Amino acid sequence: MAKQKVRISSISVRDIRVPTSDSSSGSDAFHKNPDPDYSAAYLEISTNIPNLNGVGFVFTIGNGNDLVCRAIEAYAQPLVGCSLGVFTSNPGAFWKKLNDHPQLRWLRDGINRMAFGALINALWDLVSKYHNKPLWQLLAEMPSEELVNLVDFRYLRDALTPEDAFALLERRFQGLDHHVASVIAAGPPAYCTAGWSGLELDDVERRTRHAHDELKLPAIKAKVGLDIEADRARMERIRSVIGENGKLGVDANQWWGAPDAIAHMEALADLNPWFIEEPTHPDDVFAYQDIARALRPRGILIAGGEHASGAVSFKNLLRADALDLVQIDVARVGGVNELLAEILLAAKFDKPVCPHAGGIGLCNGVQQLTIFDQIRVGGQRDDQICEWIDFLHDGDTMLTPVEIKDGRYCVPQVPGFSWEMTPSFLDAHEFPNGDVWRDRQEHFALRYA
Ligand SMILES: [Mg+2]
Structure with missing residues (x-):
């Protein structure tokens, strides 16, 4: 799976927000007054190969989208200049490296996990595009052992062992x-x-x-x-x-x-x-x-x-x-x-x-x-x-x-x-200066009185 010739040349992370609260689409018992503004902290990885990129993003509902953007940058920026092989040589080990980050790990779940997940997903997008396959196909055709190696079983073995996973994956590899x-x-x-x-x-x-x-x-x-x-x-x-x-x-x-x-x-x-x-x-x-x-x-x-x-x-x-x-x-x-x-x-x-x-x-x-x-x-x-x-x-x-x-x-x-x-x-909905937002930056501001 090693594709050493692909090199990460740059990343961009954009704060994209849509004023969905205008129509109450997305409103529920918790998320109301104001209703959610569907948003994405949007990561794009560019490479040395023209038109070969990787996209991943995190969905949020408005405020805080900027925080996720900063967290994604913390994980993604060090990849610039690296070969894609740092991921493809062992995607499971790469995942553990992010999950076990010696400092960001302290932030635990929520923004932290969303952020490194955006990077992981962008890399899978990139790898799938490199192989010219939709992601579902890339994964479906992967040998069971390779799929098992993607998973960190440390906290799962009491319910799911690598042997269980292998057996589950083999069942439908036939046919x-x-x-x-x-x-x-x-x-x-x-x-x-x-x-x-x-x-x-x-x-x-x-x-x-x-x-x-x-x-x-x-x-x-x-x-x-x-x-x-x-x-x-x-x-x-x-x-x-x-x-x-x-x-x-x-x-x-x-x-x-x-x-x-x-x-x-x-x-x-x-x-x-x-x-x-x-x-x-x-x-x-x-x-x-x-x-x-x-x-x-x-x-x-x-x-x-x-x-x-x-x-x-x-x-x-x-x-x-x-x-x-x-x-x-x-x-x-x-x-x-x-x-x-x-x-x-x-x-x-x-x-x-x-x-x-x-x-x-x-x-x-x-x-x-x-x-x-x-x-x-x-x-x-x-x-x-x-x-x-x-x-x-x-x-x-x-x-x-x-x-x-x-x-x-x-x-x-x-x-x-x-x-x-x-x-x-993306251009129209970038917060706070895209056309959609330029004149309505007070759309949601937390007030206590
Ligand atoms: Mg639900």
């Missing part, structure tokens, strides 16, 4: 061409949120009709957590379109403690929610366990993971039998290597990977991992879905927009992560 053809014929099922908390009910219904009737999405999601009657009204409006048997998930974005979550969802159980997503604090394994034990007998599954800081979080939730839908996030946990660990953990516990993608560019990114999972690890299963959002993913934003057909993701054939944003979008 790979068949599995690829099967996923290309029917990509991951997509779903979207139609019931953002800040929307009027007529708008919720309009969005549901578009998603269900026109796009044929097999599931719809609503935000919950504010008050039961408001949640009920939003869910009933969606049910009026998708019928009583349509799949309806709900998402509390961590708003409740365990007793509140159980009481609130029991009060909504007659509306037959498929799952409750992030019912409580993402680190509270015992609360998740209590909620799962209370709600599964009512037919409500437990979803979560978009705020999990890494594979250890998923390991604990899965070991505690507290999670049903494994919602990996492509831009939070340390990049492709750690995502592979999460996908393997889901397979070990026989749970579906149902990625989180509610954010700018995340659909483009995570489709690569979920397609890889369906081909090589977890396979195609009825309870697997991948989030999709109907804004900020068109050709004005993304160079190669995600395609949805008959309610499913189409498998992308573009080399790399296929998540580059268009130059005009």
